[in-house]
Amino acid sequence: MGGLELEAVFSYDCLLGHEYVERFFARVIEGGKVGHAYLFFGPRGVGKKTFAFYLAQWLLCRDSSREGPCLECVSCQKVQHNNHPDISFFSPAEDRLWIPLEAVMQIQREVSYAPLEGGYRIAIVDEVERMNEEAANAFLKTLEEPQGNAIFILLAENIYSLKDTIVSRVQKVRFAPLSLERVWGYCRREFSEEGVLDGVVYSSMGSLERVRQFMDSGWLERRDWLLGMLEGEEFRFSSGFVEGILGQLESFSKRQARRKELVETLELLETLFRDLGVLSSCSRGILFHPDRRDRLEEISRKCSFVEWFHLFHLCWQTRQKLAYNLHLELTLENFAIEFQQEWGLS
């Protein structure tokens, strides 16, 4: 957990698609009814964090209006340059799975100071679902006894993984995935059009962060590698497929910090299995990977819909465990065993 770490991705572009949230806060601010804690929830990478900083800028602006912050006053400039003393940003450390109690105590300390520039003290807490039991209990106390000028903006992907007692003490604001048109619009501006495939846009699930990740993480190559594995003779008839996948997964797992990459590979495999299931049932459903339809159609004949669904489910389960489980090796081992049982392999 650190101080303010506003990412370079803070661009007002990212507010697109959340106009209804903007209208909601326009009413709140105009009516002088700003709450002491908000929970922004919705899929990863749809703009929750960006909006949180935008809202902070709006609340601290010296010349704000119904339309938003002025973007020009000293306060707005400070937010834009990442050095406003009354905003603190917290996110779990890269190598830690949980937000520990000490981090919550740090948050409590920071919001207890009076605002340096008048107005509010704003704490933005990312991935709040990662607080461990102890930390969540301590944090609950902070929410129960709001400090004069402190405002919390909590960010979470999944509202159901939070304690009910926390959820009931905050105002919930839902962030929906962006529409495909929005994602395409962003891609056209940011990348040359030929470079972006339908697969990137559809698999982004309405998240610009995913698009950026896909474009710079070798996602396209990884996808083709996985497709190649699924096309191979050994898939279905030997354990070569599992070994190949695990080989890659294990090389990732040696570097703990790359757990995210591992989770991404499983997620990718999941979307491929999902498409294969759709195609094997002859359904005309929308694919995550429409740009690889021909190859997927060919592969889909190797298994039944039910089999593809089981594989999809197995990947999903493993990914959920990996996101929270410390025992990476154990989880991968289970994945291998179940995968091989699924195929009657040994």
Ligand SMILES: [Zn+2]
């Ligand atoms: Zn301003």
